[in-house]
Amino acid sequence: MNTTDNSRQALMDATRGLVLTRSYGSVGIAGICERAGVRRGSLYHFFPGKEDLVIATLEALYTEFTAEVLEPALRGPGGLRERMAAFVGAIHAFQARMQAAEGRLPGCPFGSLAVETGTQSPRLREAMQGHLDAIRAQFRAALDAAVAHGELDARTDTARLADHWLALMEGILLMARAEQDADTILRLAPALQDLLLTTHPDGDAP
Amino acid sequence: MNTTDNSRQALMDATRGLVLTRSYGSVGIAGICERAGVRRGSLYHFFPGKEDLVIATLEALYTEFTAEVLEPALRGPGGLRERMAAFVGAIHAFQARMQAAEGRLPGCPFGSLAVETGTQSPRLREAMQGHLDAIRAQFRAALDAAVAHGELDARTDTARLADHWLALMEGILLMARAEQDADTILRLAPALQDLLLTTHPDGDAP
DNA sequence: CCTTGCGTTTACCGACTGGTCAACTAGACT
DNA sequence: AGTCTAGTTGACCAGTCGGTAAACGCAAGG
Numbered sequence: 001m002n003t004t005d006n007s008r009q010a011l012m013d014a015t016r017g018l019v020l021t022r023s024y025g026s027v028g029i030a031g032i033c034e035r036a037g038v039r040r041g042s043l044y045h046f047f048p049g050k051e052d053l054v055i056a057t058l059e060a061l062y063t064e065f066t067a068e069v070l071e072p073a074l075r076g077p078g079g080l081r082e083r084m085a086a087f088v089g090a091i092h093a094f095q096a097r098m099q100a101a102e103g104r105l106p107g108c109p110f111g112s113l114a115v116e117t118g119t120q121s122p123r124l125r126e127a128m129q130g131h132l133d134a135i136r137a138q139f140r141a142a143l144d145a146a147v148a149h150g151e152l153d154a155r156t157d158t159a160r161l162a163d164h165w166l167a168l169m170e171g172i173l174l175m176a177r178a179e180q181d182a183d184t185i186l187r188l189a190p191a192l193q194d195l196l197l198t199t200h201p202d203g204d205a206p
Numbered sequence: 207m208n209t210t211d212n213s214r215q216a217l218m219d220a221t222r223g224l225v226l227t228r229s230y231g232s233v234g235i236a237g238i239c240e241r242a243g244v245r246r247g248s249l250y251h252f253f254p255g256k257e258d259l260v261i262a263t264l265e266a267l268y269t270e271f272t273a274e275v276l277e278p279a280l281r282g283p284g285g286l287r288e289r290m291a292a293f294v295g296a297i298h299a300f301q302a303r304m305q306a307a308e309g310r311l312p313g314c315p316f317g318s319l320a321v322e323t324g325t326q327s328p329r330l331r332e333a334m335q336g337h338l339d340a341i342r343a344q345f346r347a348a349l350d351a352a353v354a355h356g357e358l359d360a361r362t363d364t365a366r367l368a369d370h371w372l373a374l375m376e377g378i379l380l381m382a383r384a385e386q387d388a389d390t391i392l393r394l395a396p397a398l399q400d401l402l403l404t405t406h407p408d409g410d411a412p
Numbered sequence: 413c414c415t416t417g418c419g420t421t422t423a424c425c426g427a428c429t430g431g432t433c434a435a436c437t438a439g440a441c442t
Numbered sequence: 443a444g445t446c447t448a449g450t451t452g453a454c455c456a457g458t459c460g461g462t463a464a465a466c467g468c469a470a471g472g
Contacts, residue, residue, distance in 0.1 A: 007419080023322050025231030029460060039421055041462085046419095050460065104325045114384035115318055116229050119310045129384060164397035171377025178320035178335060191370035191401065198404045213449080235430060245451055247433085252449095256430065414472085421466070429458065437450070442443105 008046045010036040015057040021104030024054060024116050024124070055127050058109060062131045069094065070138050080146035081197060088189045091173075096182040107177030110135070111170045136166045143196075161196065168195055214252045216242040221263040227310030230260060230322050230330070261333050264315060268337045275300065276344050286352035287403060294395045297379075302388040313383030316341070317376045342372045349402075367402065374401055 014036035018027045029050050033040050047053040073087040099105040106112075114128035140162035146152045168191060176184035220242035224233045235256050239246050253259040279293040305311040312318075320334035346368035352358045374397060382390035 022325050023229075023231060025229060025322075026326055028458075030458080040460095041422070042420055044461070107321060111380055111384065112321055115313060115380055116231075116322060118383055118386060119228050120232055125384070132384065160396075164394060164400070167377040167381050167394050167397060168374050168401075169377065170380045171373040171375065174317055174321055174376045174380055175373050177324055178317065178331070178338065180324060188370060188373050190366075191373060194370070194404075195374075195397065195401055198400070234428075236428080246431085247452070248450055250431070416469105416471080418469095419467085421464105423462105423464090425460105425462070427459080429456100432455070433453090435451085435453105437448105439448090440446085442445080 007036070007038045007042055010038055011043060011046065011053060012057045012060060015053055016061060017102055019054055019057065020098065020106035020109050021102040024113055051121055051124055055124060058113065058127065058131070061109060062134070066138070070135065074138060074142040079149065080142065080151050083142060084192060084196065088185065088192065092182055092185045095176060095185060099182055105177055105180050105182055108170055108173040111173065112177070132166065136162050139165045164195055165192070168192060213242070213244045213248055216244055217249060217252065217259060218263045218266060221259055222267060223308055225260055225263065226304065226312035226315050227308040230319055257327055257330055261330060264319065264333065264337070267315060268340070272344070276341065280344060280348040285355065286348065286357050289348060290398060290402065294391065294398065298388055298391045301382060301391060305388055311383055311386050311388060314376055314379040317379065318383070338372065342368050345371045370401055371398070374398060
């Protein structure tokens with residue numbers, strides 16, 4: 001029952017709830033501390049500053065997201081189609097849950113923060129990019145498994161396709177956040193199926 | 207040589223340059239006015255406040271974007287493939303030009319602002335959504351033309367496909383902004399071709 | 413008992429935020 | 443000349459920003 005990390009964890013929890021549904025710039029340390037039940041000064045005992053607090057929070061979120069959403073869905077039962085359906089379902093559930101809890105639909109925190117802070121906080125942007133790269137790598141692993149299983153053409157450029165997958169997923173989550181409607185994810189999900197499960201012509205047509 | 211609208215236009219120009227490459231929250235009226243060469247108080251003679259200034263600026267940007275990029279590309283010569291290539295090329299050129307001029311790659315201003323202000327400024331978000339809806343409608347018109355011309359299957363659900371097109375485009379521009387690299391657009395553009403120019407299965411497989 | 417040091421508290425800082433306001437200028441109209 | 447008004451100006455406002463620092467509480471260890 002070490003109280004040492006209680007405040008630290010409370011700060012990260014508060015930061016997560018606020019920064020996901022609002023934005024980096026519009027969340028102040030005053031709001032974070034109030035929500036965490038911690039005095040302002042204490043924040044600076046655990047973190048050098050706001051930027052580091054947010055980076056640590058999203059680092060934890062990425063770890064959680066990988067372990068609880070990405071891995072289970074993309075390594076789950078069935079073929080690529082079933083795994084993608086599980087993936088979309090898990091994302092949708094998470095977004096809907098956040099919207100119910102916080103009143104706001106977060107979209108993809110890594111993408112949103114990378115965009116917002118891309119021109120202001122290089123450290124934060126690099127951290128987000130790292131997470132996006134890691135997610136893309138897991139997409140690719142799922143595609144490689146589908147190739148190995150014969151579901152996708154052996155000549156499939158899985159790196160390229162994973163790149164497209166991530167871009168489309170970011171677009172879907174951006175639209176969902178813009179519309180503040182979790183069902184947008186379900187509405188656009190078929191695009192993912194179309195992109196990943198149809199045979200692609202080899203380069204440009206003559 | 208009416209000086210009446212000089213300040214107003216200067217404010218909008220400055221706002222465009224700043225808000226596209228940074229973000230709504232991180233741009234202050236002080237910076238806008240300094241860049242526009244206008245005193246702070248004058249801003250409030252032309253606009254009720256920052257929010258209205260930004261809305262007006264993006265309204266003008268949308269008009270310009272439609273007239274100079276969207277319409278020429280999507281109604282240009284050739285079939286859907288050529289028009290899409292022109293569209294991608296125009297977007298890429300615009301992003302690269304902005305990056306050269308401002309040092310920052312903007313991505314899609316409407317999408318970025320819709321995401322950032324979605325939870326804070328309902329008016330701004332609704333304005334951005336309106337622009338996104340209008341863009342989507344123009345995508346659909348281009349797809350309808352392709353159907354009429356026999357390039358796409360007559361059974362194609364063009365509304366749905368335009369929806370997917372916009373989502374993917376937003377994702378591509380988000381990735382480009384996150385990476386601050388215009389070539390990301392060219393790298394991901396083939397996904398658009400794959401999404402729009404391959405035959406799609408009618409719904410889910412049995 | 414007394415020190416050590418982690419965690420906490422609180423008052424405070426300068427910089428900056430968007431926005432207000434009354435005074436002022438200059439050109440157009442009477 | 444006198445008036446009117448669109449436009450301009452700079453001082454000013456209350457509030458918030460992220461961050462600092464000194465003092466304090468308190469449990470562990472000598």
